[in-house]
Amino acid sequence: MIAHPTSDAGFGVYIHWPFCAAKCPYCDFNSHVRHKPVDQERFLAAFRREIDHMRELSPGRTVTSVFFGGGTPSLMKPETVGALLDAVGGAWAVAPDAEITLEANPTSVEAERFRGYRAAGVNRVSLGVQAMNDADLKALGRMHSADEAMAAVATAASIFERFSFDLIYARPGHTPQAWAAELEEAIARAAEHLSLYQLTIEPGTFFEQLHKAGKLVTPDEETGRALFDVTQEVCERHGLPAYEISNHAKPGAESRHNLVYWRYGEYVGVGPGSHGRLVTPLGRMASETEKHPETWLEMTERQGHGVTVFDALTREEQGDEFLVMGLRLGEGVDPQRYEALSGRRIDARRVASLIEEGVIRRTPLGRLVVTSTGLPVLNAVVADLAM
Numbered sequence: 579m580i581a582h583p584t585s586d587a588g589f590g591v592y593i594h595w596p597f598c599a600a601k602c603p604y605c606d607f608n609s610h611v612r613h614k615p616v617d618q619e620r621f622l623a624a625f626r627r628e629i630d631h632m633r634e635l636s637p638g639r640t641v642t643s644v645f646f647g648g649g650t651p652s653l654m655k656p657e658t659v660g661a662l663l664d665a666v667g668g669a670w671a672v673a674p675d676a677e678i679t680l681e682a683n684p685t686s687v688e689a690e691r692f693r694g695y696r697a698a699g700v701n702r703v704s705l706g707v708q709a710m711n712d713a714d715l716k717a718l719g720r721m722h723s724a725d726e727a728m729a730a731v732a733t734a735a736s737i738f739e740r741f742s743f744d745l746i747y748a749r750p751g752h753t754p755q756a757w758a759a760e761l762e763e764a765i766a767r768a769a770e771h772l773s774l775y776q777l778t779i780e781p782g783t784f785f786e787q788l789h790k791a792g793k794l795v796t797p798d799e800e801t802g803r804a805l806f807d808v809t810q811e812v813c814e815r816h817g818l819p820a821y822e823i824s825n826h827a828k829p830g831a832e833s834r835h836n837l838v839y840w841r842y843g844e845y846v847g848v849g850p851g852s853h854g855r856l857v858t859p860l861g862r863m864a865s866e867t868e869k870h871p872e873t874w875l876e877m878t879e880r881q882g883h884g885v886t887v888f889d890a891l892t893r894e895e896q897g898d899e900f901l902v903m904g905l906r907l908g909e910g911v912d913p914q915r916y917e918a919l920s921g922r923r924i925d926a927r928r929v930a931s932l933i934e935e936g937v938i939r940r941t942p943l944g945r946l947v948v949t950s951t952g953l954p955v956l957n958a959v960v961a962d963l964a965m
Contacts, residue, residue, distance in 0.1 A: 582857045583918040584900075587843025588642035590835050591632075591666050593625065594849035595651040596871045599683075602719045603784035604746070604777060608851030608869050609649045618658050621871075624878040625848060626665045628867070631883035632846040633669035635863075636856050639844070641670045643677040643835035646700075652682035656694030663699045677702055677740075677834040684730030684743075685722045692730075692737045703734050704773070704833075705743035710760050714749055719784075731767050740831065742771035747805050748797050749777055754804045761812045768818075770831035774809050775824050776802065803954060810950060821908045823953055840907050842900045842919075850874040850884065855899075861890040893921045901960050910947030924963055932962060 597616055598609045644666055646659065659680065666672065679702040680695055682688055692703065707727045709715045715724060722730075727743075734741040745764060747757050764772060777796060779789045788794035797805065810820060818826040822840060825833065838845055847854035851869035855862060866887035868874040874884035891899070897920025904911035913924050929946065932938045937952030937959050952959050 580857045580859070582862070583915045584842040585844075585857075587841035588834065588838040589636075589639040589670075589843065590643045590645065590838040590845035591629075591641055591670075592645050592647060592835075592845055592847045592852055592854070593651075593662060594647055594649060594847065594852040595654055596649040596850045597653055598648065598650045599653065600719065600721055601784075603788075604718065604780065606780035606783050607649070610871055616653075618655060621875060622658050622661055624875050624884075625662055627878050628848050628883045628885075629662075629665045629669050631885070632848060632854070635858065636670075636844070636846060639670050641666060641672045641676055643838060644679070645835040646680040648681055650683050650688075651680050652688040652691060652695075656691055656698045659695055659700065660698030679704055679833070679835055681706065682730070682734075683722065684727040689726075689730040689733045692733055696737050701738060702740040702742070703738055705730055705734060705741065707731070707743040707764075708746045709749065710745070710763055717750065718746065728767065735769060740770065742773060742827075742833070743768060744773040744775065746775050746777050747809065748802050750795055750797075752797055752801075752805060754801070754808045757805050758808050758812055761809065765813070765816045765818060770818075771825070771827040771833065772813070772818060773825050774813075776806065806954060807950075819908065823906045823956065837907075840903045842896075842903055842915075862896055864889050864891055893919065896920060897922070898960075898964050901964055905946070905948050905956060905960055905963075908947070910941065910945040912945055914944075925965070928962055928965065932959060938963075 594608070596608055596610050598611055601609060601611055644663065663678065678700050680700045681704045684705045684707055695703070705727070708718055708720055710724050710727070712724050715722065731741070731743060743764070745760070779786050779796065785794055789796070813819060813826040817828055820826050821832050822836070825836065827833070844856055845854055846856065847865060847867060850867060850871045852867050854865040856865065864887065865885055868877055868884040868886050877884040897916055900916055900919050901911060917923050924946070929938070929940070933940065937949055937955065939947050939949055941947060948956060948959055
């Protein structure tokens with residue numbers, strides 16, 4: 579292990595399964611649809627080789643979390659998931675209380691696999707519910723119904739001690755009143771954690787084409803802010819405050835894997851299009867892998883990994899990333915850690931100005947926290963502090 583300012587944030591392993599049954603029109607993730615069955619055995623062998631390569635780059639770590647993301651990881655057979663967890667356990671020590679999360683789509687077919695995933699070692703699932711009525715699910719391009727989603731949530735609750743699900747708000751025609759009612763229903767079914775994302779029109783998506791053609795109209799800025807405010811109020815009232823700008827949890831139920839990212843810890847990215855951050859004798863390194871699944875597969879079979887980027891970050895870049903990630907959190911950031919990473923102090927005059935504007939506050943321990951007023955303009959706050 580190499581000492582660094584955020585070494586206490588944990589060490590995560592992210593495994594990217596890039597395949598989906600269909601491409602959602604709002605999604606800009608590295609996900610791909612294949613009309614023939616995916617050769618899971620071949621991909622498993624390639625994942626094992628890349629895990630071994632990552633072990634060589636990060637020896638001696640103890641894994642605090644594993645996250646299967648995508649794509650749709652619940653398209654993997656439980657046996658594939660189990661074999662990947664065995665590979666992780668063979669590469670690094672794994673903490674006894676490690677959080678092992680798998681993202682899943684709540685179709686009835688995939689819900690039947692949950693028991694197999696639990697036996698394989700998964701102890702937390704994150705379900706992509708996205709909406710709680712069939713009309714909006716259809717508009718979002720989802721393949722499940724609201725009833726199927728709630729059945730999957732009930733199944734997850736019966737098998738896993740920890741589970742979460744996602745919802746998207748600020749959908750076309752979405753009103754604060756309708757969203758408040760939807761949230762109330764969601765919280766009644768969510769034991770401890772919800773991820774609540776405001777719909778954004780991402781470049782390269784089908785929704786972008788519709789939006790440019792005037793065929794998709796999202797709520798205006800004022801309504802969007804009202805929807806955000808409703809999200810905070812309803813969740814806080816029910817004991818699920820925002821610990822991150824889009825994530826709400828009961829105290830102690832936060833996603834430990836995502837906290838590794840937001841607290842600027844170390845993590846390896848395995849699989850097509852994955853990213854990582856590792857501290858090595860060369861410095862803190864940013865890694866990326868080949869995005870196209872079959873190209874990544876061939877690269878990994880040929881050379882043992884699909885890494886296309888492995889670059890050292892400058893101290894300024896580390897400081898900027900630390901602020902971008904950490905200021906999303908309800909706990910905020912420690913300016914001393916910023917100084918240790920970046921080699922420079924945050925300008926006290928800018929801090930005082932932002933406090934006066936009411937967009938950040940300083941805690942009794944000296945941490946800087948973005949206020950509810952500042953969260954909707956988070957990017958501007960970060961840019962101001964990083965100058």
